[in-house]
Amino acid sequence: GEPLTGNRRTDCSCVETFGCEDNILLDCSFESGALGNGWEKSAVASVTFVSGGAATGVYSFSLDGGSGYSARYAYQEFTAPTTGQARMSVKTKYVGSTYGTGIILEGWNGSAWYTIHDFASFSTNTSWTQFTATSTDSLVAGNLYRVRIYNGSYHQLDDLKYTYES
Numbered sequence: 001g002e003p004l005t006g007n008r009r010t011d012c013s014c015v016e017t018f019g020c021e022d023n024i025l026l027d028c029s030f031e032s033g034a035l036g037n038g039w040e041k042s043a044v045a046s047v048t049f050v051s052g053g054a055a056t057g058v059y060s061f062s063l064d065g066g067s068g069y070s071a072r073y074a075y076q077e078f079t080a081p082t083t084g085q086a087r088m089s090v091k092t093k094y095v096g097s098t099y100g101t102g103i104i105l106e107g108w109n110g111s112a113w114y115t116i117h118d119f120a121s122f123s124t125n126t127s128w129t130q131f132t133a134t135s136t137d138s139l140v141a142g143n144l145y146r147v148r149i150y151n152g153s154y155h156q157l158d159d160l161k162y163t164y165e166s
């Protein structure tokens with residue numbers, strides 16, 4: 001018989017191929033090109049998925065600027081699978097705007113979210129730059145946490161990961 005011709009799909013997000021290994025978060029590289037896959041936004045937030053402007057893959061993420069930044073955010077909740085020290089890493093690209101960008105790791109105490117670590121020192125490099133920081137608090141297995149991207153639009157973000165220190 002004749003050999004089969006390969007047929008390659010081009011409509012998959014294939015998130016795992018964009019460096020999300022061992023990541024606690026879903027869709028770390030925003031390859032869905034939309035909210036979902038773990039990400040949600042506050043009622044007044046506006047988000048953009050930048051096509052073709054990614055560090056890896058196709059899409060990067062931008063939270064549109066605006067006043068009242070504390071109410072403008074995107075977030076993803078997760079339950080810690082094991083206990084250990086958390087390390088956050090993200091690729092950022094400065095695009096210049098009026099409003100800054102920050103990422104906060106928050107914990108849920110049963111009635112409210114509280115800040116564990118606020119990662120807000122990103123480069124003003126207009127090329128993609130790796131930012132890595134270790135949280136000062138450990139994640140506890142079974143506890144609920146949330147990663148919150150707040151304010152907006154100084155930076156495009158890609159490959160946002162939370163992993164455990166080894």
